[in-house]
Amino acid sequence: MSVLPNADHSRSGQPDSSGPAAILDACGVTCGCLEQLIATEMRRLAPGDVLEIRADRTEAADGIAAWVRLTGHTLVAIERGEPVPRARYLVRKKTPRT
Amino acid sequence: MATTIMTNCTCGKDNPERATLPFIVGNVAASADQPAIVLLTIEGVWVATKGYADGIHKEGFPPLKEIVESFVANGGQIWACGACTKPRGITNEHLIAGARIVTAAMVVEAMANGASTLGF
Numbered sequence: 514m515s516v517l518p519n520a521d522h523s524r525s526g527q528p529d530s531s532g533p534a535a536i537l538d539a540c541g542v543t544c545g546c547l548e549q550l551i552a553t554e555m556r557r558l559a560p561g562d563v564l565e566i567r568a569d570r571t572e573a574a575d576g577i578a579a580w581v582r583l584t585g586h587t588l589v590a591i592e593r594g595e596p597v598p599r600a601r602y603l604v605r606k607k608t609p610r611t
Numbered sequence: 612m613a614t615t616i617m618t619n620c621t622c623g624k625d626n627p628e629r630a631t632l633p634f635i636v637g638n639v640a641a642s643a644d645q646p647a648i649v650l651l652t653i654e655g656v657w658v659a660t661k662g663y664a665d666g667i668h669k670e671g672f673p674p675l676k677e678i679v680e681s682f683v684a685n686g687g688q689i690w691a692c693g694a695c696t697k698p699r700g701i702t703n704e705h706l707i708a709g710a711r712i713v714t715a716a717m718v719v720e721a722m723a724n725g726a727s728t729l730g731f
Contacts, residue, residue, distance in 0.1 A: 545635035546673060549681055552642035583643040 514527060533565035533603060534558050538558065540569040540599065548580045551604070560608040568611065569599040577602050615726040616640035617648045617718075620655035622731075627669040630658055632731045634678040641685035648726070649682065651710075652692040652719060656688035658692040661702055683709030688717070 514579050537554050547568065554564050566577060574591060581588045581604055589603040618637045622629035633649050640647040657663045659681065667675040683689065689710035691701065696712050703712060721727060 543671065544634075545639060547641040549642045549685075552685070557621065580639070580643055 515540065529543045532563070534562035536565040539573075540567055541547050543570065544576050551577070551580065552584075555584075555604070555606050558606045560606050561590045563603050566602040566604060567599070568602065571598045573598070573602070574582065574600065577604070578605065612640075612723045613645050615646040615648060615724070617650055617721060617726045617728045619650045619652060619656060619728065619730040621651075621653045623657040623663065624667055625654050625655045627667050627670075627675065629731050630655065631665060631669050631675050631678060633729075634675065634682050635672065636729060637687050638678055638682040638685060641682055641687035643691060644686075645689040647682070647685075648690055648721065649687065650690045650692065650713075650728075652695050656691045656695045656699060656701055659689050659696075659707060660705045661707050664707075679707070683707075692718075 520554075535554055535558060537550060539550055542550060547566075547570075551564070551566060558564060567578070570576075578588055585607045587605040587607065589605050592601040592603070594600055616637065618633035618635035620630060624630070628694045633655075637649045651659050658675070664674075664676040664679050669675075672678070679689070687709065689707070690713040691706070691710055693712045693714050696702070701712075706712070
């Protein structure tokens with residue numbers, strides 16, 4: 514597992530067209546442990562920023578979706594990769610209600 | 612108000628996997644900002660004591676000490692059954708940060724107020 518901060522900080526708060534603010538490479542991480550890693554990274558981001566999560570477990574898709582529903586963040590996209598079930602999950606950090 | 616997630620841990624060194632899983636699930640809840648409690652009963656109450664979790668590590672999981680600390684840092688509560696701590700000589704001075712000794716009434720109250728429970 515590794516975290517790769519995005520070098521282009523100008524994207525903070527404007528993630529839709531310019532990609533993730535940070536990348537969490539969680540390949541090899543099992544369920545139950547992945548969620549905590551995501552939570553830690555999301556806390557470091559600004560509202561509206563996107564975290565890219567790279568995972569290679571079949572159950573990651575459902576697990577990430579459930580965790581995102583619980584927390585109120587948004588699963589923007591899932592980009593399937595090779596070898597299956599490797600994928601990239603793009604999660605946008607929620608904006609606090611005013 | 613969010614539902615409290617209460618997982619029950621009955622094991623310690625006698626079964627590292629059963630000792631670890633309640634904290635894994637509890638930590639997922641806590642990391643999602645859900646109120647989370649790990650209720651320790653029977654041999655599980657030892658997990659609430661200083662130094663006990665050191666060296667407990669089930670293959671495939673993070674070390675128990677690491678998960679317990681993460682759980683507490685995420686706002687999770689550790690409840691140690693008072694009826695189980697007493698015969699084992701465990702008192703408040705033995706407890707790790709985030710842990711407390713509780714009564715059966717407190718557990719019943721939490722459940723009566725809607726806590727969802729899961730035992731391992």
